[in-house]
Amino acid sequence: MNKTSYNVDKKGFYGPYGGAYIPEMLYPNIKELEEKYLGIIESESFRTEFHYLLRDYVGRPTPLYFAKRLSDRYGSNIFLKREDLNHTGAHKINNTVGQIILARHLGKHRIIAETGAGQHGVATATVCARAGLNCIVYMGALDVERQAPNVRKMQMLGAEVIPVHSGNKTLKDATNQAIRDWINNPVDTHYIIGSVVGPHPYPDMVTRFQSVISEEMKVQLTEKTGRDYPDVIMACVGGGSNAAGAYYHYLHNEQVRLLSVEAAGKGVDSGESAATSTLGSDGIIHGSRTLLMQDVDGQITEPYSISAGLDYPGVGPIHAWLKMSGRAEIINVTDDEALHAAYLLSKLEGIIPALETAHAVAALDHVKPDPEQNIVINLSGRGDKDMEAYTENLPNKI
Amino acid sequence: MNRIDQLFRRKNNRILSVYMTAGYPRIGDTVEIIKALESSGVDMIEIGIPFSDPLADGEVIQKSSQQALENGMSLKLLFSQLKGIRSFVNTPLVLMGYLNPVLAYGFRKFIEDAVRVGIDGLILPDLPLEIYRESFREDLEDSGMKYIMLITPQTSENRIREIVGNSGGFLYMVADSATTGARNEITGAQVEYFRRVGAMKLHIPRLIGFGISNAETFNRASSFANGAIIGSAFISALGDEKKQPIADKVEEFVASIIQHP
Numbered sequence: 018m019n020k021t022s023y024n025v026d027k028k029g030f031y032g033p034y035g036g037a038y039i040p041e042m043l044y045p046n047i048k049e050l051e052e053k054y055l056g057i058i059e060s061e062s063f064r065t066e067f068h069y070l071l072r073d074y075v076g077r078p079t080p081l082y083f084a085k086r087l088s089d090r091y092g093s094n095i096f097l098k099r100e101d102l103n104h105t106g107a108h109k110i111n112n113t114v115g116q117i118i119l120a121r122h123l124g125k126h127r128i129i130a131e132t133g134a135g136q137h138g139v140a141t142a143t144v145c146a147r148a149g150l151n152c153i154v155y156m157g158a159l160d161v162e163r164q165a166p167n168v169r170k171m172q173m174l175g176a177e178v179i180p181v182h183s184g185n186k187t188l189k190d191a192t193n194q195a196i197r198d199w200i201n202n203p204v205d206t207h208y209i210i211g212s213v214v215g216p217h218p219y220p221d222m223v224t225r226f227q228s229v230i231s232e233e234m235k236v237q238l239t240e241k242t243g244r245d246y247p248d249v250i251m252a253c254v255g256g257g258s259n260a261a262g263a264y265y266h267y268l269h270n271e272q273v274r275l276l277s278v279e280a281a282g283k284g285v286d287s288g289e290s291a292a293t294s295t296l297g298s299d300g301i302i303h304g305s306r307t308l309l310m311q312d313v314d315g316q317i318t319e320p321y322s323i324s325a326g327l328d329y330p331g332v333g334p335i336h337a338w339l340k341m342s343g344r345a346e347i348i349n350v351t352d353d354e355a356l357h358a359a360y361l362l363s364k365l366e367g368i369i370p371a372l373e374t375a376h377a378v379a380a381l382d383h384v385k386p387d388p389e390q391n392i393v394i395n396l397s398g399r400g401d402k403d404m405e406a407y408t409e410n411l412p413n414k415i
Numbered sequence: 416m417n418r419i420d421q422l423f424r425r426k427n428n429r430i431l432s433v434y435m436t437a438g439y440p441r442i443g444d445t446v447e448i449i450k451a452l453e454s455s456g457v458d459m460i461e462i463g464i465p466f467s468d469p470l471a472d473g474e475v476i477q478k479s480s481q482q483a484l485e486n487g488m489s490l491k492l493l494f495s496q497l498k499g500i501r502s503f504v505n506t507p508l509v510l511m512g513y514l515n516p517v518l519a520y521g522f523r524k525f526i527e528d529a530v531r532v533g534i535d536g537l538i539l540p541d542l543p544l545e546i547y548r549e550s551f552r553e554d555l556e557d558s559g560m561k562y563i564m565l566i567t568p569q570t571s572e573n574r575i576r577e578i579v580g581n582s583g584g585f586l587y588m589v590a591d592s593a594t595t596g597a598r599n600e601i602t603g604a605q606v607e608y609f610r611r612v613g614a615m616k617l618h619i620p621r622l623i624g625f626g627i628s629n630a631e632t633f634n635r636a637s638s639f640a641n642g643a644i645i646g647s648a649f650i651s652a653l654g655d656e657k658k659q660p661i662a663d664k665v666e667e668f669v670a671s672i673i674q675h676p
């Protein structure tokens with residue numbers, strides 16, 4: 018019997034998920050990307066430039082930090098993969114650095130992106146500034162409000178931020194609008210999508226750019242534990258890019274438990290949740306077949322999470338497949354649990370995590386850690402952008 | 416014979432096809448609008464199935480879709496509204512919508528119910544040729560409905576031929592590299608594209624859609640193809656504030672398009 022593969026197949030699918038369900042208007046763009054992406058990103062010149070920028074501009078490798086006090090509290094060996102220390106404060110820049118080099122190879126002059134928390138928008142605006150390219154970022158009008166510091170950063174970096182007023186005014190709607198922009202500007206524009214979502218080849222391409230996370234983990238774990246793999250990896254999943262990057266080199270090592278943490282909002286069954294893998298069913302969103310939150314008529318429903326970066330009704334097709342094939346387990350974490358975890362990590366380790374990331378930390382309460390085990394939490398981003406939410410929700414209030 | 420094929424056999428120029436959103440402006444307007452379109456002299460009607468996330472649509476159709484959903488439109492309701500329509504409407508009817516609601520309904524059941532109410536063709540813009548051919552084509556062809564596909568100014572000649580080889584009814588030429596929405600003129604680059612496709616001598620009728628909004632753009636587009644499709648401009652006309660029976664709005668709009676060439 019063939020071992021299950023968790024990588025994308027030749028037609029762009031992970032098991033039954035993925036593909037490119039796109040209108041004909043996008044066909045030439047997607048076809049061009051599909052034909053060229055592997056050749057470009059595997060070329061010597063691309064790799065040299067990508068690794069140079071990751072090192073000297075982004076600040077990689079990011080440390081793998083042994084969190085002593087957190088470990089003592091949970092009775093386990095907990096390591097934090099410090100993606101929060103990247104330039105711009107999250108893992109998102111690994112992808113944008115890769116895509117901006119790709120855009121240049123494709124000869125595109127105009128860059129568009131969607132953003133939820135604003136981290137991907139800032140990371141895109143940053144690489145566009147450095148490359149001297151025009152940058153337009155679509156952001157749900159609600160997110161523009163709740164992530165104001167990131168809006169100001171994008172503007173200072175020279176990007177144009179366009180608030181999107183359709184739907185729930187969050188990430189899904191921003192993504193719709195970015196795709197419409199691409200339909201209207203098919204020739205000169207590259208769309209830097211911010212997670213492992215969208216039509217093939219985006220999920221695979223973004224996964225590859227983020228895979229630097231687990232590539233470094235192998236070396237760092239060998240140094241620190243004498244073994245190149247951990248027992249458990251935990252990561253939050255919005256679209257799923259930081260998780261895909263942290264899992265990538267361990268996908269086929271079944272000794273590693275993969276725990277994907279989704280935002281339960283006010284509770285999985287509260288009607289205000291973004292627990293996509295638990296509440297979702299098979300369908301098509303943003304050009305990809307995957308699990309998504311929808312009603313019986315196939316209308317996509319509005320998710321909710323306190324965290325703008327997890328407030329998305331779909332997941333990347335790789336995550337739909339990891340769940341349905343049984344390779345990854347899903348943990349749901351509420352707003353309140355995430356807020357508590359953010360305070361806990363701040364007090365115990367002196368690290369203020371992003372709200373998204375706080376969900377992954379909170380999931381420690383859902384697993385039964387074992388003193389012998391090595392757990393890696395992918396610390397996807399830092400909390401600067403969330404200070405307002407944190408101060409409005411002091412732990413005695415929640 | 417399929418009503419779309421009959422239509423093009425009978426008439427091969429200045430075909431006017433009009434797009435409407437089912438359940439817009441009011442939930443009960445669907446059949447009323449279809450009847451009024453037929454009596455006003457429209458040749459073909461595209462019934463839009465509203466979707467929460469219409470990626471290929473501009474603001475007007477986004478809003479009409481959202482309104483229709485708020486009104487309570489669903490595929491189930493649409494089929495029940497269309498039940499019996501063939502006892503008084505002869506115009507070819509095409510369903511146009513995004514794939515997700517159709518999959519949620521069940522593709523086979525969708526096809527069966529569409530055929531049962533007398534639908535002649537289907538347009539699913541986000542179901543691409545490759546996936547259609549592999550997983551959907553057989554069921555659709557067995558049903559007798561026509562699967563209508565889109566091309567754009569960016570579609571290569573080879574791909575146009577492939578699309579024509581896999582579709583039926585007519586070729587839907589998207590006028591511009593753009594989402595749907597009314598525009599007031601047809602540019603030189605568009606004309607060049609219309610001529611280029613015309614010169615391919617395809618054995619399938621061609622209709623031009625997206626951006627066609629008034630008599631002038633309809634006449635112009637019709638001079639390069641067998642006719643044209645109007646969507647957003649019609650939706651806007653239905654949505655205006657004038658207190659007037661819906662059938663009158665439809666009639667006025669259609670009359671403004673098919674004035675003398």
Ligand SMILES: Cc1ncc(COP(=O)(O)O)c(C=O)c1O
Pocket residue numbers: 107108133134135136137211212213253254255256257258259260325326327371373374397398399
């Ligand atoms: C810090 C941080 N973590 C996680 C996410 C969620 O995205 P993904 O699931 O693609 O990693 C975001 C998205 O904005 C983010 O900013």
